[in-house]
Amino acid sequence: MGLRNLSIPSKITSNFGNVQYQDVTDLLPKNPKKTWAQLAGVRDINNLTTIGLHHDAIPKSKKLGKTDMQLMSEIATTHINNTAYDDDPNIPIGEGGIPYHIFIRNGRIYQCNDLLDRIYGISNNNGYTVHIVVSGDYFNYDTLTDGDRNALYAAILMVIDVLPNFKEIKSHGELNPTNCPGYDINRVRSDIKNIQMKIERDKTLEAQIERCFAVKNQATYMYNLAQQSDGDGAWARSWLDSVHSIMKSQGLL
């Protein structure tokens, strides 16, 4: 059993809106000689404790005309042709494919490898890490867009949700000296902590009652408006009618 075709839980989408997620693993170029799993192995889910964050280090200005799929395919092909990590220089193999588990671009989340597959994301640190990359060069040229930041956070929380022994988020540079990923990792960690606290609070009795009260309060306000014969009244009647249909379909009316 691998870790493919994840879904974003509603507790996450309720904080980020409708972030798109797609598993494109089967659509990307693979090394015909060896897949990542054949080349580097498959990890036990219980050993995956850490999310490693990256950028692809390609400035956005250099890939303007490329679709997300084109760019991911090109990165995969470059790594398939890279024999620098081969065990035996006389038997060229290359890497398994794109060296990330999750790829983020244009506010969208793409899964590009089984999360259990060991890939070459951060040398000497690939036995326990899930690698997430945001497309761009955030060390030299680019800044994270709101859309990509949202998608990054949704992806991090989606991955945390499926890892039973998750411990921490680390940047590539914190595990191995490099400028990757160039964006502020401490802000990412602190924002994620705050969202996790909000998700926990949303589950409390107090928060549930607050939401119930908001519905009751708004229904009363709409009912009063609905008595009017003007546009506001028509608007309120139309909204209450749609609520009426939902409650009717659930057997509540």
Ligand SMILES: [Zn+2]
């Ligand atoms: Zn990196």
